Amino acid sequence: MMTIQSIRSVQPLEAVLVANASRARLFDRDAENGAMRETASFVHPQSRMKGRELGRDRPGQAFKGESRTAYEAPTGPHEKEAAAFARELAQRLGVMAQTRRYSRLVLLASTPFLGELKKELDSHTSRLLQATVAVDLTTFDGAELEHRVAEALQETGVAMPMAAD
Known part of the structure; x- marks a missing residue:
């Protein structure tokens, strides 16, 4: 006779994404004791490049009457790269949500990257969002990271346990 294991014991139910505009780390978090296990790491080196390395062209020119002015795009190259990285992460989270890899999602990201990331989440993934916090914790590891999360x-106000030391 075959026994059926509980899905809850097989699948991690809480995903925690710690991110900034150039780096992100995805964790499974034990909802009972707060212990975290890193499952993926993402790096977006373009976000760290200098502006002149990202944009090859000089600003265009706008003419108004007899005067001229340099035209700057409303969205700079760094903002475009951050948006591209946010879109990439949101797509990855969306696939995981569709395959029921987790049932709750927590986002901890730097400002304004958190807003960009939330904007890119699909409706299904957004419904799983338990909490969002504007903080950059990408440089922390181990017990220190668990404690800070x-x-x-x-x-x-989200009641979640801290990991045991």
Whole structure:
């Protein structure tokens, strides 16, 4: 006779994305004790490039009457790269949500990248969003990261346990 395991014990149900405009780390988080396990890491080196390395052309010129002025695009090259990275991450999270890899999502990202990322989430993934916190924790690891994630979530009013030391 075959026994059926609980899906809850097989699949991690909480995903935590810690990100900024050039780096992101995805974790499975144990909802019972707060322990986190890194499952993926993403790097977007274009976001760290200098503006002149991203944009090959000089600003265009606009003419108004007899005067001239240099035209700057309303969205700079760094903002475009951040938006592209946010779109890439949102697509990855969307695929994971569709395959039921997790049932709750927590986003901790730098400002204004958090807003860009939230804007790119599809409706299904957005419904799984448990909390968002504007903070950059990409440089922390291990127990320090777990502690800071739990602390940030407590400040938002989301009751989630801290990992045991």
